[in-house]
Amino acid sequence: MLKTSANPNKTPQSVSARSISSAVSSYKQPPSKGPRMLSMRMATSVLSAVVLLGLSHVAEAVTCGDLKTFYKGQQCCGSSSKELTVTVPGCPYNFNPPACNMAEPQTPRDLSTGAQGQMTPKAATLTDAQANFLPLVNVHFHYGAEHKSDSYQNGTDSEAYDASSGRRLASNPRPGWMCATDTLSSSQMTPYTFQYCKGDVQVGKSYEVHYVHSSAGVDSDMTDGINADDLADGLGGAANGRGILNPMVVVQGQVYQIVSGGPTVDDLLHGWTVVGHENSVMYPGSTTGQSWDNSVCSPYAITWHVDKECHQVSPESFDNLCKVMKETYNMEADLYPHGSRKLVDSKFVVKAEYVKPLA
Known part of the structure; x- marks a missing residue:
């Protein structure tokens, strides 16, 4: 359940009816396979709803009925721009993303020779052994590095994408940096029909795969410890x-x-x-993706381990990655490539002295 701590000195906060509507509509049950974790969007929505309900202490889980009653009571239906003033009882968490000049160091950082950064991090950087001790909770890939x-x-x-206009949807992710293709032969560029990977996955393109480890990870069988992998879509x-x-x-x-014809993995x-x-x-850096830019930054502090080499793999090998994600872990959303965040301005990434060889 979610709880908030009481704070009688907390001043009222103005929120829009749209946020309540989003909290109600985005509440979804987790997948049926094992005791899945809440998605970040779901957790945020529920916690926001708790705060909006004005509860100083939640002794029981908030139900969908509670949210519906509050939504109707405030006459929000059909009034998405209506401003409400409610007393927020001292919730210790703020889900509003910070401006970049207030955030901790960001990712992605330019790792090219001589690339500079300007920030000194506060968070420690975990080593390779420490990373592998943490459960693997998600694997996903970005279109380009x-x-x-x-x-x-x-x-x-990426330059062509950024120069074009129009609304960009998840089905049209922003490309990142690509490995060179000028040395590839025509046979190496032979198209392949992917059976499991979805969206813009094609021969000749590059993809940055992220292997996400977290101390919050759980195993599908809670009786045998928490260090066994139990992957799921998203980063919740x-x-x-x-x-x-x-x-x-x-x-x-x-x-x-x-x-x-590339190497088989x-x-x-x-x-x-x-x-x-x-x-x-x-x-040390942050979460990535197209949600953040050089104005609004990620609030999460993350250790990054990045391989600076470009590895060629066969299309069959990459498609098998998606096959295992789908058939073993019931993943669906992460079978599509994610959009790539633009390289973060040097003002918001760590100095070169904090980019160390992996140890």
């Missing part, structure tokens, strides 16, 4: 699985270029431990 290195630095696709399990609101999170990022789901990552760095 979010990071930039000497090995993947082709920005043609990493951010607040088991109700943990201050987890340690490490993301391992590895870039793969899909090449027909049987287990890309654990690619970080299967494919060599000798040329890797570690640094």
